Amino acid sequence: MIARWTTLATGLMLAACSAGSDTAERMNGNGVSLRNLADTEVARDAAERDFRLQGDLIPTPSDTRSRYFLLRERKALGGTIIAILRQEQGSRVAYARAEVDCGKRLFHVLGVGPSRASAEVAIAHDGPLRPIAGLPLREELAGYVCERSGTPLAAA
Incomplete structure (x- = not known):
């Protein structure tokens, strides 16, 4: 038995x-696709749109299907910025925790999930910080996060 x-x-x-x-x-x-995150099983249906943290809408002309919100950002000990993002696409919502190196124009996703809390603790296996050149959505997100943190994104 x-x-x-x-x-x-x-x-x-x-x-x-x-x-x-x-x-x-x-x-x-090729890393975590933030553009398609709401299409994956990581996302959930957003039954209620009354989010506890509304966040600030990030202009993302490269992705007109989704709306991205910066919920919070903080400086890490190494000088990079850790940002919590929400993607809304139709009735679906997904969250991501990203790290941005504003001075070196580097970005990677640390965690993703169906809620802010789960994205805060998840590990996304996105690899190391990578250049944002040629990745317009990541460049738009990084530029906004860096500006909000008071550390402008370095010129290309």
Whole structure:
């Protein structure tokens, strides 16, 4: 009987790990796609639009399908900026925690989730900070985050 429960528990853990790593692998191809985050299983339906943190709308002319909001930003010990972002697309909403190096024009996603709290603790496997050149959405988000933090984004 114990062997049967152990086998069942092991199977459930493997299934849970497989589902999580599958999601991470799909998102890890070229990093996390912020433009398509609301289309993934990370997002949820936004039944109520009365968000506790409204945030500031970020102008993103490169993505007219979605609306992005800066919920908060803070300086990290190394001088980079950590930002919490919300993407709204139709009835779907997703959150991301991103790191921006304003002086070096670098950006990466630290965590994503269906809520602000889950994005704060999640690990997105987006890789190291990377240049934003050629990535208009990341450049628009980084520019806004840097401006709001009082550290302007360095010239290209």
